[in-house]
Structures are given as structure tokens and as C-alpha cells.
Amino acid sequence: MDKKYTIKDIAKMAGVSKGTVDRVLHNRGKVSPTALDKINEVLNVIDYEPNLIARNLKNTKVYRICVLLPDPEIDPYWLPCVNGIQEAITEFKAYSVIIETHYFNPESTKSFMNTNETIIKQSPDAVLIAPLFHKETLEIVKQYDELEIIVNTFNNQIEGESIKGFVGQDLYKSGRVAASLMNLILSEGQIAIIHIDESLKNAVHMQEKEKGFRNYFDEKKIAGFSLITLKLKHPNVESKFSAFLEENPHLKGIFITTSKAYQIASILSPLKNKKIALIGYDLVEKNVNFLNQGLVHFLIHQNQKRQAYLGVSTLIEHFLFRKDIPETILLPIDIINAENASFYIS
Amino acid sequence: MDKKYTIKDIAKMAGVSKGTVDRVLHNRGKVSPTALDKINEVLNVIDYEPNLIARNLKNTKVYRICVLLPDPEIDPYWLPCVNGIQEAITEFKAYSVIIETHYFNPESTKSFMNTNETIIKQSPDAVLIAPLFHKETLEIVKQYDELEIIVNTFNNQIEGESIKGFVGQDLYKSGRVAASLMNLILSEGQIAIIHIDESLKNAVHMQEKEKGFRNYFDEKKIAGFSLITLKLKHPNVESKFSAFLEENPHLKGIFITTSKAYQIASILSPLKNKKIALIGYDLVEKNVNFLNQGLVHFLIHQNQKRQAYLGVSTLIEHFLFRKDIPETILLPIDIINAENASFYIS
DNA sequence: TTTATTAGTGTGTTCGAGCACATTTTTAGT
DNA sequence: ACTAAAAATGTGCTCGAACACACTAATAAA
Known part of the structure; x- marks a missing residue:
């Protein structure tokens, strides 16, 4: 019923080669209208889902993601974020993704700008930032945009055209x-x-x-x-x-x-x-x-751990599995008292 | 620094063929002490992690997991579980896993037993059950154990030797x-x-x-x-x-x-x-x-959705990534009032 | 010494997508 | 009609693990 079709299956059914099917699927290269019709016909009937495993096996590109957040040693509020990022690293260690964490001094806009400079030198594919400083964030986001680096944010929301997503709370x-x-x-x-x-x-x-x-x-x-x-x-x-x-x-x-x-x-x-x-x-x-x-x-x-985790993992899944980066993820507002606190600490 | 080593790399370093390395890694087949030493030496120096993507690509075995829970039409309490299971299905659709949901009447132990019969006929690799009925659960768990079917539970905890895990609340x-x-x-x-x-x-x-x-x-x-x-x-x-x-x-x-x-x-x-x-x-x-x-x-x-999701996903990850099934996962006890309710409904 | 047996080792194929390259077919130009 | 260029299509290799199978070397039995 929901058998998994491969490109080869489609090729056989349409009476063409897998190369042609591949060209249709990625609309690259030249394909005759005849072949296009035949393949589309097959694609309309069956429900083709490319095998993500095979796709990622071949993929030699190493994705680089930089996370920018305040130094947890200065403000321990940010400590759980480090764990959240670590969790994402562990989960995706099988894939070719490099995640780098960079800290800035939350009391200094200069430190924020400097750290951004460092990140840009790494030429990452995407960044996740805690945009504490409004004006400065808009400035550097512009730079990232020019370099075609995807920007995701967490903790506090900042409106900006080139900002792809936000994870936080209302x-x-x-x-x-x-x-x-x-x-x-x-x-x-x-x-x-x-x-x-x-x-x-x-x-x-x-x-x-x-x-x-x-x-x-x-x-x-x-x-x-x-x-x-x-x-x-x-x-x-x-x-x-x-x-x-x-x-x-x-x-x-x-x-x-x-x-x-x-x-x-x-x-x-x-x-x-x-x-x-x-x-x-x-x-x-x-x-x-x-x-x-x-x-x-x-x-x-405020579940900073999950904020950071989701901020990173949505980016990774965007690269690996071509998922969309959610525009806004609003985490639940958890009410904690002495009786249920232990379950939220990790 | 944390370059990813492949079996081929190890083989080259140890001066043997990849077949021999494979035999050592899975301790199957015969390997001479000399070769074993050489390979182990290499393995001790480097940090080899098999590429899960490649492994799963070749893996032709289709894992079958059956979920057993009360019919949500009889008791809507169970409705979110269906969504949680669906979420797991979507997440792992790229892999060769089949997840089947079976409902029983929560007011009838007979229905519970009958549905279990149906499940056994499917000869799944694992089951996730909501063990509403204590005595009956222990009975059927014994059957599953004999058939070497892994049993995971959620919602309410039941002590039983052959029960591998539990997801729920304190x-x-x-x-x-x-x-x-x-x-x-x-x-x-x-x-x-x-x-x-x-x-x-x-x-x-x-x-x-x-x-x-x-x-x-x-x-x-x-x-x-x-x-x-x-x-x-x-x-x-x-x-x-x-x-x-x-x-x-x-x-x-x-x-x-x-x-x-x-x-x-x-x-x-x-x-x-x-x-x-x-x-x-x-x-x-x-x-x-x-x-x-x-x-x-x-x-x-009580976060039934997540209970069911975790119940299934830990089983899947056990099969696909050889992860351990956690003995007990206790979900946080979320406090909900009119102001934060909307964030928990999905 | 020769042959059968086993221990030990290496080679080659598979999985599915993706892409480079080779090959065939069609079209345009003289 | 013939050739060059362009368009269309097909082939084959790669990624890494897993495993079947082929092969060599060593040992035991005849």
C-alpha cells in the first residue's frame, strides 16, 4: 500500500532512465516534453518520497552553524542553552554538521559586534543568535544577508526581513x-x-x-x-x-x-x-x-535549553532534510512551584 | 580534529582489508590474533563511530511496532496519543519502520486481550502498550517475552521483568x-x-x-x-x-x-x-x-501526546540507532490555568 | 606426499540519490 | 544530403556499512 518507490522504480514505470527522472525531479537539464509527461504521469499516481538516508550518504557538503549567545559565566541564565546546543550536536553527530558556539559579553555591544566579526570569518551556512541588542542586530543581520548566511534567532524577538525564524516565548x-x-x-x-x-x-x-x-x-x-x-x-x-x-x-x-x-x-x-x-x-x-x-x-x-535546541535543530533539519525553518516557535509558559520544579531541571 | 573515520580508513591504518575490520567490529568470523591486535591498536587511538546513515541505507529489515491503547472514540483522553504516534511516524518515515495502532475498549478486559491476540498475529518487533489492566497485562507480557517481542509501556506504570520501559508521570x-x-x-x-x-x-x-x-x-x-x-x-x-x-x-x-x-x-x-x-x-x-x-x-x-511519541520513538531509535530504551521517562507535571493553556494544546 | 578441511583474509556487491560524463537522437546550417 | 551543434537520454561511479562469497594459507588426515 505505501510501498517505497525509488527513482529506479519511477524510471522503469515511465520507460525512461533514472537520469531523466532525476532531471525532472530537480528540474535541471533538458527533458523532452514526451518524457516529462510520462514521468509526471507516474509521479501523479504514486507518492514518491526521496530516501533521505541515501541522499545524505552521498552529500559531502559539511554544514557549518554558528551560535551566538551571551557568556554563561557572566550570566548563568544562558547555561541551559549550552546543554540544548550540546543535545542537538549529539543528535546529529552522524551527519556532516559542525556547530560552533561563540560567547559575547551581554553588557557590551562592542563584544557583540566583535564576536559577530569572528563568526563571519568562519563563513558559516547559518547562524543562531540571541539578539540582545536591537540596533546592532539589525546591522549585522544585513551583513549576514549579503553573505547569504541564514539567520535564526531565539530568546527575544526582533523584526527583520532577513531573519528567517524565531524561537522563544510570548x-x-x-x-x-x-x-x-x-x-x-x-x-x-x-x-x-x-x-x-x-x-x-x-x-x-x-x-x-x-x-x-x-x-x-x-x-x-x-x-x-x-x-x-x-x-x-x-x-x-x-x-x-x-x-x-x-x-x-x-x-x-x-x-x-x-x-x-x-x-x-x-x-x-x-x-x-x-x-x-x-x-x-x-x-x-x-x-x-x-x-x-x-x-x-x-x-x-522560559525553557532556554529547548529554545537553543530548537533554534539549532530547525536549522540542521533545514539543511539535511530540506525542512522549512518555522517563522516563530512559541514555547509553552511553564508554571513552576516547589512541587513540580524538579521535573524541569536537567 | 574530530575527522570521521570509516572502516576503510581503519583497514588502511591497520594494514588489513575492510572485511577483517568488519569482522573485528562485529566479532563475527575468524580473525588471527595478529590482525586483531593491529586493528584494536588503531581503534584505541582513533574514535570510530560507524556512519548510521550508511548502515541504515543497506538495512533491508523492516521493523514493525504495534501500539495498543484505548479507543479514543470511547474515551477522548487518548486522542492526543494518536497525534503523538503520528508525529513519530512522520519523523521516521524515511526509515523502514512500520507503526500500527490498535485500539481496545477501555471498559473491557476481553477487548484488551483480543486486541493483543491480533497484535501477536502481526509478529511485531516491539509493542507499546497502555497497560490499563494489571493482571491481564502481566499475562500478555509473558507471551510477548516468549516471542522475543520488546514491550514498552506508557500512561501507567506496571512492574514486570520483561517490560523494557515506561513513559509517564509520577x-x-x-x-x-x-x-x-x-x-x-x-x-x-x-x-x-x-x-x-x-x-x-x-x-x-x-x-x-x-x-x-x-x-x-x-x-x-x-x-x-x-x-x-x-x-x-x-x-x-x-x-x-x-x-x-x-x-x-x-x-x-x-x-x-x-x-x-x-x-x-x-x-x-x-x-x-x-x-x-x-x-x-x-x-x-x-x-x-x-x-x-x-x-x-x-x-x-499529563501530556499524553508526548508520552505516546516518546514511547514509540525510543523503540524506533533502539532498532535504528541501537540506543537503549530508557527504563523510565517521567514527564514534567505541567500546571495549566486559563492564561497558559493555549500553548499546550496542539 | 597428496588431499580435505578449516582458519584467515580480501574482494565485490548492495542499498538510493545525485551528479559527471558518455552516448544517442534531433535539429539547424551549409 | 551531410555535418556540426545542440538537445535529450542513458550509464556508471560515489558515499560507508554490511555481508556474501571467493580466495589463500595453514593445518590435519589419508
């Missing part, structure tokens, strides 16, 4: 998810939305989450809540936040839009009298510790 | 997750644990969830909660539950251990004065509708 909706959970813990009171980041270059990222968070409360028309936004940056997170706490003694909940919830939790930790609901992002070790202690109520899992 | 912990969410919605009051099932053959399944649920409250030593268990079966779900509601007018929360939360929700729906927290399982359409209406607070996603 940040606006993840803000809403956080809000819905907050609304479950609290029935009223003051809630702070805190942005903590070294570079604040992630601004768009965090703002989307804030928008979603606020929108939830606006839409539900729930009275009794007041939302306030606070931005904190590295050297003076503790001092500024402590001051904020004193100014707002009745604070009931905090939504941290980055993976730095542990910084807030560790400040709140000694203050036993305070009972503040905390919701943050990402299963970094310190966050999970506070989750297990009960100081952090929920974490939203 | 049900006890999923009960705990439900409890932790319930504890977040309610601070006190009476909570019912409701088991609804056509056959009640899933008893173990549901009991594990109940245990986990109760354990959470026991462990946390939270006063003010009282738990009560209720079993409901098909024809008289509504009448019995209505009676139960009247007997327990102060009921605050319900944990439904099966995918039938919608049955409870639809009874509660007209009773506008009642505010009862509902937590159930599975993203079946009716459940999601009630989730969006706000009648069901949380659903726990």
Missing part, C-alpha cells in the same frame, strides 16, 4: 500568567514590578512582561490592587530596594521580570515579619533554592 | 502538585477528592494521585482542612454528586483525579452561589472551556 502572555498567579495568592494590596538587569538592554524584553502583567489586572477590573514599577541595576540593587521597602511598608507582592528573583529573595529572607508573594523567572539554582524554602512562590520557566 | 507527585495549588486557592475548609471513571480499572492510577494529594496536607500540617473521598461511576455521576453537595454544603474545593472535571463543572455551573475551587486533569476540550470560564481553576497536563 513575553506579554507570560506577564499575564504571572499576574494570574499573583491574583491567586493575593486578593488585594500593593504589588511591585521589579526589573533587575545588569545592562538594561533587555528593556523591551522586560517591558513586554510588565505590559502583560498590568493588562491582566486592568482587564479583570479587580479593585484593591495597586501596581508600581521599580528598576534596579547592579551595584545598588540592595540599597535601592531596601529604601523602596521602607517607603512601601504595605507591599504585598513582587513580580521580578528577570531571572534575578533570588536577589530580592535574599534581601527579604532575614525579614521574617514580612510576608511578600514573590514571582520570578527561570530555574537558576538560587531561584530554585528560594522556591523550595517557600520564599519564592512561583517561577516561570 | 502520579503521586502530581497529586502533591494539585494539593499545593489547592492550598494556594483556599486557606481552609472542606475539600473533596473525586474519582470519576467509567471502568474504575484505573484504580491504582487514581489512588496514587489521592495519596500524593493527602500527603501534601499531612506533611505541611495545615490545620483547617478536611479531606473527603468520593467515587463516582458513569450512569449516576450527577445524582450522587448532587446528593453529596447537599450533604456537604460547606465544600470549598474539589480535586478530580481523572480527565472528567468537566462533568463536575457542568453540574456546578448553574449553581451561581457556590464558589468551589476545582482542580482536575488533562486538556480535553470540555475541561479547557470550563477553565476559560473560570469554573475550573487549574488543570494538570
Whole structure:
């Protein structure tokens, strides 16, 4: 019923040679209308699927893919990505694909540009980048486009004509998810939305989450809540936040839009009298510790590992199996508490 | 650096023919100690990985895998599994693998046994079964073992020597997750644990969830909660539950251990004065509708689709790539509310 | 010593797609 | 009608593992 047809089968059925069939299938070379008709007739009847194994066996081209992401030693948020990339490497090690990972300093646009230079010198067939810096990304994407290097992105979305795909999450909706959970813990009171980041270059990222968070409360028309936004940056997170706490003694909940919830939790930790609901992002070790202690109520899992894995594997499958690169893959927004966290850590 | 070596390379390096190398690699046939040493020496230095593509190209054996699960027309819970299986079929269509799906009536052990007979007649290389019936499963697994058919299981775990693997969830912990969410919605009051099932053959399944649920409250030593268990079966779900509601007018929360939360929700729906927290399982359409209406607070996603996909794909990869079949794969316990549900439905 | 037997080794073919090249057929030009 | 050019078609090799088979060398039996 679903016997597998080969080019040879088609050739026999159409009464031509496999060379001619090959020319029709790839519309290369010259084929007479007569032969074309005969072969098309056969192709319409049967369901020909080329054998990918045989195709890849002959294929001597080595595909080179470069991944560009922030140095996980600077920001451990990116650590799972390395595992995701490793997983893809292992899965496709049988094929002729080379995957190279390059790190840049997430606090320096210069480092970002420099690393891109290095990548271009490798003349890869495709790149997967975490486009932290908007303007700079558009710039280098233009370069990649000229060199006919396919660009895939992950983590945060950037609109650009030459960007083939994106893997990430709907940040606006993840803000809403956080809000819905907050609304479950609290029935009223003051809630702070805190942005903590070294570079604040992630601004768009965090703002989307804030928008979603606020929108939830606006839409539900729930009275009794007041939302306030606070931005904190590295050297003076503790001092500024402590001051904020004193100014707002009745604070009931905090939504941290980055993976730095542990910084807030560790400040709140000694203050036993305070009972503040905390919701943050990402299963970094310190966050999970506070989750297990009960100081952090929920974490939203951004699944960076899978983001990176899919970012790479869709590119590989594009080259090897001629699959399309999906325009956008939105990963589910996983809700994590102390009870189910262990299943998401790998 | 990590150049790919072929058998021919090894042969040249060891100064023998590829036939001899092949004999050493598969330890078949006779090889002189001299040749063996020379080849092993080379093998110790280089890192030989056989090219899976070439291997599978020649491989003419067609692997046959049969999947046995309840008829999704009788219980739509199983519908996503069909998609998961389809996904595996698509992914591996290039290889010579045949996957056949067989349905049984989940309310009839006889149907289960009959379908197994049919499968055995197909003489597959492996089967993936949803072992709903404990005793019967052990019986047929023995048969499969004698015929040297590999048995993999999903959905619910059954201990058996000849069962090679299991894909599913930790049900006890999923009960705990439900409890932790319930504890977040309610601070006190009476909570019912409701088991609804056509056959009640899933008893173990549901009991594990109940245990986990109760354990959470026991462990946390939270006063003010009282738990009560209720079993409901098909024809008289509504009448019995209505009676139960009247007997327990102060009921605050319900944990439904099966995918039938919608049955409870639809009874509660007209009773506008009642505010009862509902937590159930599975993203079946009716459940999601009630989730969006706000009648069901949380659903726990058992990810049947992925269970079935992994159940099949691990078997396929075992045959094609000689990978081990993982003994147990425990999928994450996804927490779903109205805000993130859409990302899990596919 | 000769022959039969076995141990040990090498050669050649297969799988299916892809492509270079050889060959045949058709068309155009003189 | 004959030749050169172009068009159309067919042939054959490659990729790497796997295995059948052919072959040589060594050993045992007659």
C-alpha cells in the first residue's frame, strides 16, 4: 500500500532512465516534453518520497552553524542553552554538521559586534543568535544577508526581513500568567514590578512582561490592587530596594521580570515579619533554592535549553532534510512551584 | 580534529582489508590474533563511530511496532496519543519502520486481550502498550517475552521483568502538585477528592494521585482542612454528586483525579452561589472551556501526546540507532490555568 | 606426499540519490 | 544530403556499512 518507490522504480514505470527522472525531479537539464509527461504521469499516481538516508550518504557538503549567545559565566541564565546546543550536536553527530558556539559579553555591544566579526570569518551556512541588542542586530543581520548566511534567532524577538525564524516565548502572555498567579495568592494590596538587569538592554524584553502583567489586572477590573514599577541595576540593587521597602511598608507582592528573583529573595529572607508573594523567572539554582524554602512562590520557566535546541535543530533539519525553518516557535509558559520544579531541571 | 573515520580508513591504518575490520567490529568470523591486535591498536587511538546513515541505507529489515491503547472514540483522553504516534511516524518515515495502532475498549478486559491476540498475529518487533489492566497485562507480557517481542509501556506504570520501559508521570507527585495549588486557592475548609471513571480499572492510577494529594496536607500540617473521598461511576455521576453537595454544603474545593472535571463543572455551573475551587486533569476540550470560564481553576497536563511519541520513538531509535530504551521517562507535571493553556494544546 | 578441511583474509556487491560524463537522437546550417 | 551543434537520454561511479562469497594459507588426515 505505501510501498517505497525509488527513482529506479519511477524510471522503469515511465520507460525512461533514472537520469531523466532525476532531471525532472530537480528540474535541471533538458527533458523532452514526451518524457516529462510520462514521468509526471507516474509521479501523479504514486507518492514518491526521496530516501533521505541515501541522499545524505552521498552529500559531502559539511554544514557549518554558528551560535551566538551571551557568556554563561557572566550570566548563568544562558547555561541551559549550552546543554540544548550540546543535545542537538549529539543528535546529529552522524551527519556532516559542525556547530560552533561563540560567547559575547551581554553588557557590551562592542563584544557583540566583535564576536559577530569572528563568526563571519568562519563563513558559516547559518547562524543562531540571541539578539540582545536591537540596533546592532539589525546591522549585522544585513551583513549576514549579503553573505547569504541564514539567520535564526531565539530568546527575544526582533523584526527583520532577513531573519528567517524565531524561537522563544510570548513575553506579554507570560506577564499575564504571572499576574494570574499573583491574583491567586493575593486578593488585594500593593504589588511591585521589579526589573533587575545588569545592562538594561533587555528593556523591551522586560517591558513586554510588565505590559502583560498590568493588562491582566486592568482587564479583570479587580479593585484593591495597586501596581508600581521599580528598576534596579547592579551595584545598588540592595540599597535601592531596601529604601523602596521602607517607603512601601504595605507591599504585598513582587513580580521580578528577570531571572534575578533570588536577589530580592535574599534581601527579604532575614525579614521574617514580612510576608511578600514573590514571582520570578527561570530555574537558576538560587531561584530554585528560594522556591523550595517557600520564599519564592512561583517561577516561570522560559525553557532556554529547548529554545537553543530548537533554534539549532530547525536549522540542521533545514539543511539535511530540506525542512522549512518555522517563522516563530512559541514555547509553552511553564508554571513552576516547589512541587513540580524538579521535573524541569536537567 | 574530530575527522570521521570509516572502516576503510581503519583497514588502511591497520594494514588489513575492510572485511577483517568488519569482522573485528562485529566479532563475527575468524580473525588471527595478529590482525586483531593491529586493528584494536588503531581503534584505541582513533574514535570510530560507524556512519548510521550508511548502515541504515543497506538495512533491508523492516521493523514493525504495534501500539495498543484505548479507543479514543470511547474515551477522548487518548486522542492526543494518536497525534503523538503520528508525529513519530512522520519523523521516521524515511526509515523502514512500520507503526500500527490498535485500539481496545477501555471498559473491557476481553477487548484488551483480543486486541493483543491480533497484535501477536502481526509478529511485531516491539509493542507499546497502555497497560490499563494489571493482571491481564502481566499475562500478555509473558507471551510477548516468549516471542522475543520488546514491550514498552506508557500512561501507567506496571512492574514486570520483561517490560523494557515506561513513559509517564509520577502520579503521586502530581497529586502533591494539585494539593499545593489547592492550598494556594483556599486557606481552609472542606475539600473533596473525586474519582470519576467509567471502568474504575484505573484504580491504582487514581489512588496514587489521592495519596500524593493527602500527603501534601499531612506533611505541611495545615490545620483547617478536611479531606473527603468520593467515587463516582458513569450512569449516576450527577445524582450522587448532587446528593453529596447537599450533604456537604460547606465544600470549598474539589480535586478530580481523572480527565472528567468537566462533568463536575457542568453540574456546578448553574449553581451561581457556590464558589468551589476545582482542580482536575488533562486538556480535553470540555475541561479547557470550563477553565476559560473560570469554573475550573487549574488543570494538570499529563501530556499524553508526548508520552505516546516518546514511547514509540525510543523503540524506533533502539532498532535504528541501537540506543537503549530508557527504563523510565517521567514527564514534567505541567500546571495549566486559563492564561497558559493555549500553548499546550496542539 | 597428496588431499580435505578449516582458519584467515580480501574482494565485490548492495542499498538510493545525485551528479559527471558518455552516448544517442534531433535539429539547424551549409 | 551531410555535418556540426545542440538537445535529450542513458550509464556508471560515489558515499560507508554490511555481508556474501571467493580466495589463500595453514593445518590435519589419508
